[in-house]
Amino acid sequence: MAKLYHFPLCAFSRRIRLALGEYGREAELMEERLWEQRQPFYALNPAGAIPVFVDDDETVVAGTEACGEYLDETRDRDRTQTSLIGETPAERAETRRLVAWFDIKFHSEVTLNLVYEKIDRRYMRANQGGGAPDMGAVRAGKENIKYHLDYIGHLIEDRNWLGGDRLGHADLAAAAHLSCIDYLGDVPWERNDAARGWYTRIKSRPSFRPLLADHLTGMPPPAIYADLDF
Amino acid sequence: MAKLYHFPLCAFSRRIRLALGEYGREAELMEERLWEQRQPFYALNPAGAIPVFVDDDETVVAGTEACGEYLDETRDRDRTQTSLIGETPAERAETRRLVAWFDIKFHSEVTLNLVYEKIDRRYMRANQGGGAPDMGAVRAGKENIKYHLDYIGHLIEDRNWLGGDRLGHADLAAAAHLSCIDYLGDVPWERNDAARGWYTRIKSRPSFRPLLADHLTGMPPPAIYADLDF
Numbered sequence: 001m002a003k004l005y006h007f008p009l010c011a012f013s014r015r016i017r018l019a020l021g022e023y024g025r026e027a028e029l030m031e032e033r034l035w036e037q038r039q040p041f042y043a044l045n046p047a048g049a050i051p052v053f054v055d056d057d058e059t060v061v062a063g064t065e066a067c068g069e070y071l072d073e074t075r076d077r078d079r080t081q082t083s084l085i086g087e088t089p090a091e092r093a094e095t096r097r098l099v100a101w102f103d104i105k106f107h108s109e110v111t112l113n114l115v116y117e118k119i120d121r122r123y124m125r126a127n128q129g130g131g132a133p134d135m136g137a138v139r140a141g142k143e144n145i146k147y148h149l150d151y152i153g154h155l156i157e158d159r160n161w162l163g164g165d166r167l168g169h170a171d172l173a174a175a176a177h178l179s180c181i182d183y184l185g186d187v188p189w190e191r192n193d194a195a196r197g198w199y200t201r202i203k204s205r206p207s208f209r210p211l212l213a214d215h216l217t218g219m220p221p222p223a224i225y226a227d228l229d230f
Numbered sequence: 231m232a233k234l235y236h237f238p239l240c241a242f243s244r245r246i247r248l249a250l251g252e253y254g255r256e257a258e259l260m261e262e263r264l265w266e267q268r269q270p271f272y273a274l275n276p277a278g279a280i281p282v283f284v285d286d287d288e289t290v291v292a293g294t295e296a297c298g299e300y301l302d303e304t305r306d307r308d309r310t311q312t313s314l315i316g317e318t319p320a321e322r323a324e325t326r327r328l329v330a331w332f333d334i335k336f337h338s339e340v341t342l343n344l345v346y347e348k349i350d351r352r353y354m355r356a357n358q359g360g361g362a363p364d365m366g367a368v369r370a371g372k373e374n375i376k377y378h379l380d381y382i383g384h385l386i387e388d389r390n391w392l393g394g395d396r397l398g399h400a401d402l403a404a405a406a407h408l409s410c411i412d413y414l415g416d417v418p419w420e421r422n423d424a425a426r427g428w429y430t431r432i433k434s435r436p437s438f439r440p441l442l443a444d445h446l447t448g449m450p451p452p453a454i455y456a457d458l459d460f
Binding site: 045046047049060061062064065066069070073074089092096097100101104105151 | 275276277279289290291292293294295296299300303304319320322323326327329330331334335381
């Protein structure tokens with residue numbers, strides 16, 4: 001069976017887990033704790049980053065962009081599935097613009113400030129940068145998330161999904177990051193009803209269920225996290 | 231005519247400039263100084279990042295991944311050009327793994343430490359983070375580049391180009407970053423003959439010529455920069 005090397009609260013891995021569900025692909029989940037620097041993992045991805053997807057035929061697909069594009073390219077063995085990136089070059093450009101918005105901009109402004117500070121640094125040793133969260137970073141993350149919610153609300157005013165008419169990787173990337181922040185209880189959903197409505201829709205999809213079942217030892221999510229009627 | 235919003239020593243923009251040359255596409259180069267925060271530019275890319283490609287038909291393609299994939303998708307209007315990403319899903323995954331190696335790992339370990347410190351911060355005001363280079367960062371960048379050169383040398387031992395048999399975006403990404411460092415005279419070419427041999431080949435391509443003509447006012451490159459026999 002195919003395998004996905006991931007970590008439960010890694011937003012990049014979560015996008016690929018959501019994509020697996022949407023494409024109807026199964027994969028065994030292999031939890032990879034990057035800070036343990038396991039040598040066999042470096043053989044799969046010398047860059048030492050997750051996610052890494054290993055397909056049934058042992059093809060190794062390393063890195064978020066590579067995984068997302070690979071799953072889309074190999075989806076339609078029977079030519080029935082719609083692309084989650086888009087049909088025309090212009091649609092595909094818009095999807096990738098928004099994926100970069102979340103994977104680069106949201107990640108550096110929100111996810112790193114909240115998830116890295118509150119989760120990753122708990123697991124790391126002091127000489128790896130571990131320790132208590134930097135509260136300045138946490139405050140910045142909580143401030144920055146506001147305009148990202150507003151941007152999602154702005155996009156969804158004119159569109160069915162973030163990238164256009166159909167659900168796609170723009171939605172998966174946004175939901176992957178937000179779901180990590182939601183696990184911490186740090187998304188101010190009351191701020192933007194349109195953004196909350198969009199998240200309710202994507203949270204209700206079958207592809208989302210495995211994410212809602214994630215549970216880090218010693219750090220359970222708030223009740224709202226798995227509640228579809230939050 | 232199509233336009234590319236770029237900055238001469240932005241490695242991401244340079245990959246797309248090289249790609250334009252390899253695909254035989256023409257575009258007017260529009261220099262964008264991000265720290266000036268021009269409002270009309272934010273209308274093109276709300277994330278405020280370069281490169282942005284505006285096609286002949288006004289399609290806006292924002293961000294490095296979007297530009298690279300778009301140019302590849304629109305290359306073969308006459309179905310004669312080979313993909314610079316790869317033909318099979320496995321080849322394409324390998325190209326994208328290596329693009330991420332250079333655009334994420336090399337960028338954070340080398341390019342930011344050298345180009346951002348020595349170039350970008352010269353242009354920025356003090357309240358934007360401008361000022362003299364942080365010499366600790368510069369030293370880290372000069373140290374880190376060594377193993378990246380060795381990794382290029384290691385890849386090229388068994389391959390014609392970095393991603394496989396044919397030149398592709400893995401080469402363009404690597405050359406884009408290295409060419410910025412080379413403009414500063416900070417690539418220790420004597421360290422790895424195989425990496426130097428690969429760079430000699432790509433530097434000699436017609437697509438590279440516009441990059442070799444770049445010249446920042448008050449900060450000329452060393453003679454070696456444009457020398458094909460360096």
